[in-house]
Amino acid sequence: MKHSSSARNQYLATFCVNLLSINYGFACGWTSPSFALLQSVDTPLSSGPITTEEGSWIGASICVGGLFGTLISGWMSERYGRKLTACLASIPQILSWIMVIVADNAYYLMAMRFLGGFSGGVCFMVIPTFIAEISEDRIRGMLASTLVLSCNFGILLVYILGNYLPYATIPWIMLLFPIAFIASFSFIPDTPFYLMRKNDFARSENALRFFRGYCTDTQQVSNEFKLELVKLQDTFSDEKQSIPQDEITWADLSSRHARKAFLIGICLMAFNQFCGCFAMLNYTASVFAESGSSLTANMSAIVIGTIQMFGSYFSTVLVERAGRKVRPLGGLRCFGNVPSAVVGSKGYVNLLVNCCLHGAGFEGFKAHLNVEKRFLHENLEKKNYDSCQRIQISQYSDCSVKAFQFERDCLVIGTLTVRY
Incomplete structure (x- = not known):
């Protein structure tokens, strides 16, 4: 089996999960092209232009949200799995852009940034774990670096959209990304390591087959796949024995x-x-x-x-x-x-x-x-x-x-x- 075909689903899963980090990049960079309008007399907020103090809180709220998202993301990924945790992280992203659409005062925008930061805190915990557990050694480093590139791509893209599109149009475009993530990531299995830890051996093997480019009913597999499956089972056995x-x-x-x-x-x-x-x-x-x-x-x-x-x-x-x-x-x-x-x-x-x-x-x-x-x-x-x-x-x-x-x-x- 060629390396390119074995890694195809790993690239696909990495692209899908990084739709979250792209959207987090949107949330980070959104304030740059938006603040000038929000502080002007032409502000779309019915409450009037935002003050410098309100602008500071809008900017900093994303960090507060990130703090709370980080604190619970580890527990969530261990309790509910990497896949479900990532899917749950898309909900605050959807709500955050709805906040921008309906916002009539600065508090809506503070809530929007808080939700975006909360999702970002979860993303920066669960995405590296997900990628590390699905990827082969030879491409793990490259796939892991996509988290940073995706986030910076989102920042750059929102800078570009903010320059060429109206303020009211941008959140509708941003909404497409978490929705596309949910639609595409629903077909991606959870990580083989997590499923093995949950004693779901059959699903763990099927997930490993998926990420290595094999069909579920394929009998002919490479020696590398067999060794990896044995190593995964041994890792789980060693971990179970060493819990105390x-x-x-x-x-x-x-x-x-x-x-x-x-x-x-x-x-x-x-x-x-x-x-x-x-x-x-x-x-x-x-x-x-x-x-x-x-x-x-x-x-x-x-x-x-x-x-x-x-x-x-x-x-x-x-x-x-x-x-x-x-x-x-x-x-x-x-x-x-x-x-x-x-x-x-x-x-x-x-x-x-x-x-x-x-x-x-x-x-x-x-x-x-x-x-x-x-x-x-x-x-x-x-x-x-x-x-x-x-x-x-x-x-x-x-x-x-x-x-x-x-x-x-x-x-x-x-x-x-x-x-x-």
Whole structure:
């Protein structure tokens, strides 16, 4: 059996599940082209233009939702399975865009962002797990990187749509993605590993057959498939026998090894958020609008979104070649923050260079998250990894909330310096 045919259903399942991450990218980037209209006299809200304070809460609500989504997603994926958890994550996405359609005041938009963030928190837990459990070793790394690329694609696409389409049209288009996800993902089985853990051996084997390109009734299978099935059964048997020893205790999390890993992970996440990346995502168009450029703000945002796409891809390639510790782009990210403090000497050109450095420097800002996931996976014991992953993403959301208001104020000061 050729490799291309054996991986076909793995590519299909990865594409379907990443419709969720694309839609999360929509939710992240939606504020950039929308804020200018919402704060103007032509606002579609019947309550009138939103204030700066309301805009800040609309922007930060996605992080609050992400915090809650992360906390329950691990439990949901273990209790109900990876497939059902992913399907449930699409419901808040549908509700969030309905909120935009019916919104008549800022509180609807805050709820929309909260729901989008909640879904995103679930996605960033369940999608990597789903992809890791269905994919072959030879393509697992490539398929895992699609989470970051899909999310950044969603951000770029909503920047483009925001520039060319009316405000009221965009949420209707966004609604198509979670609906398409439910329609397509319904035909994808749950992961073989999860089904094996639930003692559903027949469905587990059928799921493995599906993801390896075999029909259910096919008798002729490759030796690789037989070995993988045996390995899956052995993994389940070993896990079942080692449950008493593998229960997580406070001693596991307070050991010197775990404390060091936690400290490194928390520092990485804090640096990631306080670099200003999330505020730039939400206020890209607003920042360029304040700069007084002849180039439209939304077109400038599209440029940044394109750089972000290339940055996320380049980061994925770089981390495999240069390792987890040596990351030249990390220095570029820090360098990208320096012009934020001194911007003004070159006006719009300096601001554009600064934002380009920001876009390349934080590597599409979610690629950084993948590096930290791999770091924790490679430096923590297996039984601690799931808990540490939830703590990591929870801390990511928490840092985003704390950093968001501060970063927005810094951006306002920077753009006023540019303008005057």
